[in-house]
Amino acid sequence: MAEGELKLLGLWYSPFVLRVRMMLEQKGLSYEYLEQDLSNKRELLLKHNPIYKKVPVLIHGDRVICESLVILEYIDENWSGTGPCVLPADPYERAVSRFWAVYIDDKLLTSIIGILKAVTEEEKAENIVDIHAALEMLEESFKKCSAGKSFFGGDYIGFLDVTLGSYLVGIRAAERISESKLLDETMVPLLVDWENRFLAADCAKKTLPSVERVEEQARMIRGTRWKVASAN
Amino acid sequence: MATSNGPVLLSFWVSPVSQRVRIALAEKGVKYEYKEEDLFNKSELLLKSNPVHKKVPVLIHNGKMICESLVIMEYIDEVWPGKVKILPSDPYQRAQARFWADFSNKVCECGHRLWQKSGEEQEAAKKDMIEKLKLIETELGDKKYFSGDVFGFIDIALVPFTSWFYTYETCANFSIEEVTPKIVAWAKRCLQRESVAKSLSEPGKVYEFVCFLKKRFGFE
Numbered sequence: 001m002a003e004g005e006l007k008l009l010g011l012w013y014s015p016f017v018l019r020v021r022m023m024l025e026q027k028g029l030s031y032e033y034l035e036q037d038l039s040n041k042r043e044l045l046l047k048h049n050p051i052y053k054k055v056p057v058l059i060h061g062d063r064v065i066c067e068s069l070v071i072l073e074y075i076d077e078n079w080s081g082t083g084p085c086v087l088p089a090d091p092y093e094r095a096v097s098r099f100w101a102v103y104i105d106d107k108l109l110t111s112i113i114g115i116l117k118a119v120t121e122e123e124k125a126e127n128i129v130d131i132h133a134a135l136e137m138l139e140e141s142f143k144k145c146s147a148g149k150s151f152f153g154g155d156y157i158g159f160l161d162v163t164l165g166s167y168l169v170g171i172r173a174a175e176r177i178s179e180s181k182l183l184d185e186t187m188v189p190l191l192v193d194w195e196n197r198f199l200a201a202d203c204a205k206k207t208l209p210s211v212e213r214v215e216e217q218a219r220m221i222r223g224t225r226w227k228v229a230s231a232n
Numbered sequence: 233m234a235t236s237n238g239p240v241l242l243s244f245w246v247s248p249v250s251q252r253v254r255i256a257l258a259e260k261g262v263k264y265e266y267k268e269e270d271l272f273n274k275s276e277l278l279l280k281s282n283p284v285h286k287k288v289p290v291l292i293h294n295g296k297m298i299c300e301s302l303v304i305m306e307y308i309d310e311v312w313p314g315k316v317k318i319l320p321s322d323p324y325q326r327a328q329a330r331f332w333a334d335f336s337n338k339v340c341e342c343g344h345r346l347w348q349k350s351g352e353e354q355e356a357a358k359k360d361m362i363e364k365l366k367l368i369e370t371e372l373g374d375k376k377y378f379s380g381d382v383f384g385f386i387d388i389a390l391v392p393f394t395s396w397f398y399t400y401e402t403c404a405n406f407s408i409e410e411v412t413p414k415i416v417a418w419a420k421r422c423l424q425r426e427s428v429a430k431s432l433s434e435p436g437k438v439y440e441f442v443c444f445l446k447k448r449f450g451f452e
Contacts (some may be wrong), residue, residue: 070334
């Protein structure tokens with residue numbers, strides 16, 4: 001196991017950063033968190049992630065790891081003896097977790113941003129349909145992955161839990177801003193139950209920002225960067 | 233019909249992401265049944281095996297379906313450990329391999345835009361492609377393969393797109409060899425491996441296929 005201090009370059013509301021923070025917390029790993037200003041990218045970020053210039057970036061001694069899912073797997077492999085497992089042990093179950101993580105990132109971020117950026121009701125409705133469809137897929141995925149237990153990872157929060165969990169606050173903030181129901185207990189009851197358990201867990205409680213704070217940030221970005229008229 | 237435990241690969245002859253899996257299986261010496269899919273008339277088996285995306289490749293093994301080419305490659309490495317390793321054992325080197333394999337997916341996205349678009353959009357895609365290839369070339373440096381002397385994950389993830397270079401160059405009027413000669417040299421080295429030579433499509437056939445798609449779907 002490699003030695004060295006852990007540092008994480010992040011952004012407080014980024015789902016990609018939040019999932020890494022939750023996993024580090026879950027594993028009981030201490031690290032120095034360095035909040036980045038993405039409008040004024042500092043030398044450290046540009047030096048360590050010259051390809052994408054994005055967060056999260058995990059710095060472990062003299063090692064630099066970028067891309068959130070790659071970081072989660074690194075945490076799993078480098079600290080395999082510490083705390084609960086990140087990924088399941090079985091190769092097929094690992095493949096299933098990896099598949100759904102890619103799916104979550106492909107579908108959810110685009111839809112949430114689509115809802116927030118929507119100028120017309122039609123655009124908003126289209127993105128709502130998309131996110132509902134994705135969450136229904138994930139409801140099915142939860143049934144299979146959890147096999148009756150509390151989390152996607154089984155008894156413990158794992159790879160897929162933190163990946164989806166990192167979007168929860170953003171989804172609830174988008175609901176308030178768009179005055180719509182996205183994570184709807186009548187459509188995805190298992191996921192809503194899972195959400196309650198997830199949010200009650202230490203790693204989520206200690207890491208996730210409040211919905212109010214994310215809502216305020218999203219409204220600010222809509223108004224200034226995206227210039228969406230604030231009728232609502 | 234597949235042997236009881238033998239894997240089945242649902243594939244499409246020219247699909248670079250399917251070729252990744254073919255190379256990985258060949259490198260590991262795994263015998264499998266190859267099923268060619270008609271992507272314009274998808275089989276029941278494909279629709280059932282990958283209901284989420286309805287795409288190839290899909291690896292069917294022991295009654296289970298594994299989808300997404302890089303996910304399948306990791307599965308293959310784990311289920312058939314043996315002497316040949318696709319991913320290194322060190323966690324940090326594995327992280328680097330995953331990062332660059334994921335980056336090669338961005339090359340694929342650029343490539344689509346490059347042959348599907350025209351005018352300014354195509355120029356933008358070309359610029360993007362050149363930038364990405366240069367970053368990849370810097371990562372390769374003077375090494376034989378991306379991880380050094382051992383052919384592995386990043387090589388397998390990227391090499392299928394090299395048979396699309398002729399198509400990209402012809403559609404957007406540029407030379408990849410001029411821009412990133414080390415990548416072209418690396419591609420030639422990879423083609424000397426049987427696993428790669430038997431899996432990749434001939435560049436001329438890729439171009440013919442793209443011309444067919446352009447006509448059929450009305451891309452300019």
